[in-house]
Amino acid sequence: MSPIKRKSTPLEDLRKYKEMTQETAGHFLSDGCRQTDGHRLLNCAKYVRTYRTPSNDTFIDALYCKHTHCPLCQRQKARKYRSKIHQLLDQNPYLLDSKWLYLTLTVRDCNVEDLRPTGDIMVKAFQRMRTRKLWKDNVLGGIRFIEVTESQVDRESVHPHFHCLLLVRPSMFAGNNYVSTVKWASEWQKALQAHYEPKVHIKRFNGKPDEIRSLIVGHAGYSMKPRKTVLDRRRFLIMTHEMRDLRRAESFGIIRTLFSELNGHANFEAIEQLEEIRQSYEPFIHVWDGRSNNYCSD
C-alpha cells in the first residue's frame, strides 16, 4: 500500500473533504448519544474506485453516507444542486433573459443554544416578508438557503443568515424602481419585528445569458457549500442538534413550480454515463487510511 501523492487531482480534492469528515465523525463519537452518526461518517467514501478515461478524465465512484452534516456529502449535495439548477435553466431558457437578485438577510448573532428558536423566528419572518407589498409586487419566485457560520464575536455564538436567489419582475430593474439596500433592510426589519436594523446585502445579476447562468449556478452552489474548516466540537454538537429537520434549501413561487415540473433526463444520463465507465475501464481501488489521513491504493 502506498499513499497517493499527486495534488489537485479529483482524488486529492476528495481527500481534503474526507479528512474533514473524519474530524466531524470524531465530534459525533465524543458524544455518547451520537455514536451512530459518528460511525456513519467514518464509513463515508471509505472505499473509492477511480476510473481514468482515454481523454484523461478521472471519475470517482464511492459510497457516500448522505448525512446532513457530513462535509463530503454536503459537497456532493452542492454539486447535485448545481446540476439541478442547470437542468432548470436548460428546460426553461427564458429564465436566462429574466432578472435575478441575490439577497442576503441576516439577524444579530445568537448563542448557539438559541439557534433553533432564532431559526424559527427567521423562517416566520421570511413568510411575513413574502406577504408584504414590495415582495408581492416584484418577486416571482426563488430559492431560500439557510447558512450558519461562526460568530466573530465569541466562541459561544453563531451567525445564522439566509441567502436568497430571487427571480424578479423586469420592472424592478427599470428607472426609478430600484430598491436600495436600505429599503430591503427596512422591509426585513419589519418582517422580523425587530427593534434593530438588520444587515442585508443585495446583488443584481447583469450580463449575457451565459453570464447569468454562471451567476445563478455559482451563487446556488456557494449557498449550499460545505464549511472550509470543521467547527469546534462544542458548538458543532449543539448546532447540529439545533438544526435538525431544518431544510437547507427551500424553493418558492414560480421556481418551486418549475422544479416540480423538471423531468429526470439529466440524472438518468449521469447514471448511465457512470455505468458505461464502470463497464469499460478497470478501476483503481483506494482505501482510506486513518493513520496517514490519506487514500492508499493496493
Ligand SMILES: [Zn+2]
Ligand atoms: Zn458522507
